[in-house]
Each structure stands twice: as structure tokens, then as C-alpha cells.
Amino acid sequence: MIKYKLICKDCNIKFDSWFASSNEYEKLKKRKFLTCHSCNSLKVEKTLMTPQVINTKLKSEIKIDSAKYGKIKKTIKHYQKFIKNNFQYVGDNFVHEARSIHYNDKKKSKGIYGSASNQEIKELKEEGIDTQVIPWIEDKDN
Numbered sequence: 001m002i003k004y005k006l007i008c009k010d011c012n013i014k015f016d017s018w019f020a021s022s023n024e025y026e027k028l029k030k031r032k033f034l035t036c037h038s039c040n041s042l043k044v045e046k047t048l049m050t051p052q053v054i055n056t057k058l059k060s061e062i063k064i065d066s067a068k069y070g071k072i073k074k075t076i077k078h079y080q081k082f083i084k085n086n087f088q089y090v091g092d093n094f095v096h097e098a099r100s101i102h103y104n105d106k107k108k109s110k111g112i113y114g115s116a117s118n119q120e121i122k123e124l125k126e127e128g129i130d131t132q133v134i135p136w137i138e139d140k141d142n
């Protein structure tokens, strides 16, 4: 259901009316079923939405987005904590270390994590070396 404030162009009276949808309003208007409550004129029109309504809507949308982002950030932080505790940091040597584990069957007690470019990750994948990419948030973001 949608509520519109309608205005009669003949007697200038304003009144609220409920419609199933904005399409229903257009349909009724086309078929000349929309008439003024007071003078029965067909010159009834929707008044423009007030800017306050639009602002409120925008504000709440932004709120949802930042809430969503906060939740994602929390999940990433959770992953980072797990990785830091269970994996060995190798930094920019990640590609080299990943290859040496894969090709030399080098046994490591811990998995490794570090940084690599998209191209390097693609190459590792082509060589059959499985890597997981996760977004990384620096602590200074807090």
C-alpha cells in the first residue's frame, strides 16, 4: 500500500488517498477514476514528495551500509586473528615460500601467509598451488 497526498487543481483541496501501488494510481488516473472528494473534478494530481521524506530514506540507507561494512570488517578481523595465530608470516616471500612447499615437499608445521600480486596468485593457481585470498585490513584502520 502506498499513500499519496493528492491535490485538486479546481478547488485546491488536498487529501490523502491509499493505493495498492504507484501503478494503480496511474491506472486509476488514466481511466478517470480519480476524482476530487469535494468537487468531483478530474483534475486531481499527486503532490510532490516532501524533501524530508527523501532525506530520511537516504540516511537510513547509509546507516544500513555502514552496519553491513562493520559486520564484514568484524568477520575479516576474525579471520586475520586466526591466520596470525596459526600461520607463519612470510610477507613478500609468499610466492617463493608457497612454491618451495609445493615443489620441494617442504614440511612446515604451520601454513604461511603473506602478500602477492593478482598476477602471482594467478600463476600459483595455474601451477596447481592452492591459495586463498582474503581482504586484509590494517590495524591502523581501527
Ligand SMILES: [Zn+2]
Binding pocket: 008, 009, 010, 011, 012, 013, 036, 037, 038, 039, 040, 041
Ligand atoms: Zn476539487
